[in-house]
Amino acid sequence: xxxxxxxxxxxxxxxxxxxxxxxxxxxxxxxxxxxxxxxxxxxxxxxxxxxxxxxxxxxxxxxxxxxxxxxxxxxxxxxxxxxxxxxxxxxxxxxxxxxxxxxxxxxxxxxxxxxxxxxxxxxxxxxxxxxxxxxxxxxxxxxxxxxxxxxxxxxxxxxxxxxxxxxxxxxxxxxxxxxxxxxxxxxxxxxxxxxxxxxxxxxxxxxxxxxxxxxxxxxxxxxxxxxxxxxxxxxxxxxxxxxxxxxxxxxxxxxxxxxxxxxxxxxxxxxxxxxxxxxxxxxxxx
Numbered sequence: 347x348x349x350x351x352x353x354x355x356x357x358x359x360x361x362x363x364x365x366x367x368x369x370x371x372x373x374x375x376x377x378x379x380x381x382x383x384x385x386x387x388x389x390x391x392x393x394x395x396x397x398x399x400x401x402x403x404x405x406x407x408x409x410x411x412x413x414x415x416x417x418x419x420x421x422x423x424x425x426x427x428x429x430x431x432x433x434x435x436x437x438x439x440x441x442x443x444x445x446x447x448x449x450x451x452x453x454x455x456x457x458x459x460x461x462x463x464x465x466x467x468x469x470x471x472x473x474x475x476x477x478x479x480x481x482x483x484x485x486x487x488x489x490x491x492x493x494x495x496x497x498x499x500x501x502x503x504x505x506x507x508x509x510x511x512x513x514x515x516x517x518x519x520x521x522x523x524x525x526x527x528x529x530x531x532x533x534x535x536x537x538x539x540x541x542x543x544x545x546x547x548x549x550x551x552x553x554x555x556x557x558x559x560x561x562x563x564x565x566x567x568x569x570x571x572x573x574x575x576x577x578x579x580x581x582x583x584x585x586x587x588x589x590x591x592x593x594x595x596x597x598x599x600x601x602x603x604x605x606x607x608x609x610x611x612x613x614x615x616x617x618x619x620x621x622x623x624x625x626x627x628x629x630x631x632x
Contacts, residue, residue, distance in 0.1 A: 349378055352509050356385045357397050362507040364477050364488045366462070368495045370511035375491040376410060378511055379458045383422045384408045386487055387452040404452050420450040424458045431561050433461060435468035442472060446481050454485035462490035463497035464562045470499045477505045493564045522569075525555045526576035533577070533586065537625060545622060549614040552597075558610040564601050570614070571597040585625060593621040 355361040365382075367375050384398035384405045391402065398405045409417020410424060423444050428437040441457070449455050459465065465473065473488070480486065488506075492498055495508040528551045536544035555573055556566035571594040578590035596617040603613050 347507065347509055349381075349509060349511060352382065352507075353385055356382060361386070361487060363480065363486060364490065364502075364506040366490045366492060366495045366498065366503065366506045366508045367511060368492050368497075368508060372491075374511055376460070378509075379489045379491060380408060380410065382487075382489060383419075383456045383458070386454060386456050386485075387419065387421060389452070408456075419452070421452040421455045422458070423456070424460055427461045427464045431464065432466045433459070433464045433469055435466055435472055438465065438469035438472050442476050445476060445486055448482070448484055454487065456487050456489065458489045458491065460491050461562075462502075463492040463494075465498075467499075470502055474499070474501055474505065477502075497564075521555070522572055522576055525551055525573045526580065529573055529577045530580065533622060536622065542619075542623075545618050546615060548622065549611065549618040552614050552618070553611050561604050562601075566610070567597050567600050567604075571595075589621050589625055593617055596621060 352361065352365070367378050367382075369375075370378075381398070384400070387404040387408060388397040388399055389402050389404055390397055390399035400406075404419060404421075407417060407419040408422045409419070423441065425433065425437065425441040427433045438459075441459075445455065445457060459473070477488065490498065490502070490506060495503055495506075495510075498506075529548055532544050532548040532551060535541075536548065552570040552573060556569040558566050574590050574594040574597060578587045578594070581587050581590065597614075600610075600613050600617065604610060
């Protein structure tokens with residue numbers, strides 16, 4: 347389901363209590379949450395036919411919290427990640443206590459978890475318990491924002507309606523082109539010398555292409571995968587293109603390994619060796 351259909355369900359009062367807003371970029375996910383929040387809390391005048399009207403006291407005050415006092419609505423609450431890599435159970439439980447009381451001003455409440463993929467296991471279970479046993483009959487909606495719905499626990503996904511906002515913007519520009527050229531050079535050197543050090547050089551190109559501080563972030567892996575795709579597109583050898591496409595696929599799956607505590611450089615070296623070392627073996631085969 348897309349955002350347009352979701353807005354229609356919100357206007358008709360038939361929207362599922364828990365939604366996963368996934369895909370697109372972080373800014374687009376937040377913009378979608380704000381639009382849905384305004385629609386759910388809107389109290390239009392008789393002359394307004396469509397929600398959100400954009401002019402009522404609720405629409406005007408729904409904001410992201412950090413936008414300033416004028417953009418604060420007590421029935422639109424946002425939970426940001428409180429630790430470097432996770433959203434803690436303590437912060438989540440404190441946030442969810444707001445769902446134990448009746449709305450302050452609007453007819454319902456909207457709770458947004460800005461980085462739902464960072465919920466710790468205990469935090470996710472606290473949210474799950476509330477979804478399974480909602481307090482009272484107040485209309486409450488929970489918007490879980492994440493790069494992918496599959497970053498969330500299966501139990502949360504099973505109790506939520508996933509709304510795909512579209513593919514995120516692909517990294518581009520001169521930085522990707524330069525890194526793809528460097529990756530191609532390292533690969534050509536390896537194919538010419540059969541020296542494993544050239545594979546390490548290829549992994550180093552990918553490592554130097556992004557920042558890897560946040561173990562939960564998918565962005566550096568997506569950036570590295572884009573470089574591999576760019577390099578594949580510029581190579582004439584079908585076998586090399588296939589290997590680079592497989593490498594890009596592995597890089598998109600790599601965040602799961604990163605969350606196990608494996609350093610990114612080890613993951614990159616392993617992926618590059620697994621997909622590109624075989625090129626030399628295939629070429630050497632009789």
